[in-house]
Amino acid sequence: xxxxxxxxxxxxxxxxxxxxxxxxxxxxxxxxxxxxxxxxxxxxxxxxxxxxxxxxxxxxxxxxxxxxxxxxxxxxxxxxxxxxxxxxxxxxxxxxxxxxxxxxxxxxxxxxxxxxxxxxxxxxxxxxxxxxxxxxxxxxxxxxxxxxxxxxxx
Numbered sequence: 001x002x003x004x005x006x007x008x009x010x011x012x013x014x015x016x017x018x019x020x021x022x023x024x025x026x027x028x029x030x031x032x033x034x035x036x037x038x039x040x041x042x043x044x045x046x047x048x049x050x051x052x053x054x055x056x057x058x059x060x061x062x063x064x065x066x067x068x069x070x071x072x073x074x075x076x077x078x079x080x081x082x083x084x085x086x087x088x089x090x091x092x093x094x095x096x097x098x099x100x101x102x103x104x105x106x107x108x109x110x111x112x113x114x115x116x117x118x119x120x121x122x123x124x125x126x127x128x129x130x131x132x133x134x135x136x137x138x139x140x141x142x143x144x145x146x147x148x149x150x151x152x153x154x
Contacts, residue, residue: 037114039124047082050121051094057123058095058113066101067110076118091115 042053058065071092073084082090092104095113116122 037124037127039122042121042123044077044117044119044121047087047090050087050115050117051091053121054091054113054115054123055094055098057125058099061125062111064101065099065111068103068105068108069095069111069113070104070106070109071095071113071115073115073117076116080117087115087117 040057042050044050054071069092071088073087073091075084075087080087091113096102096104111125113125114123
């Protein structure tokens with residue numbers, strides 16, 4: 001049996017918007033939704049600007065961060081000139097420059113910063129789990145246009 005997981009990314013204007021009506025509706029148990037991630041979306045203007053955007057995300061979301069972290073990069077846009085591992089390492093270096101009391105721990109980080117390179121750059125660091133694997137069904141669901149949905153096949 002094939003199971004399809006859906007991970008929804010929400011573009012938000014401020015961190016107070018996390019509890020929007022859409023999130024509330026999705027979090028009450030729509031089958032197939034694995035998690036909801038509040039995401040900040042940046043235009044793809046090259047790696048240097050992406051690194052600045054990610055550091056500004058960290059400064060806004062985690063001012064004075066001094067814990068451990070790891071950067072997880074996923075490139076849906078395979079034509080991007082840098083590999084995912086190279087992006088993660090270079091962005092991690094920029095974050096360490098901006099947050100000297102922080103440390104990298106790729107095995108057991110306190111925070112995972114995710115960077116998705118698509119037509120735009122999607123940055124997020126938390127996912128609200130709303131569905132457990134045993135609850136999933138083999139169905140697809142359609143959501144409002146402001147939700148960006150990624151299908152993952154388990």
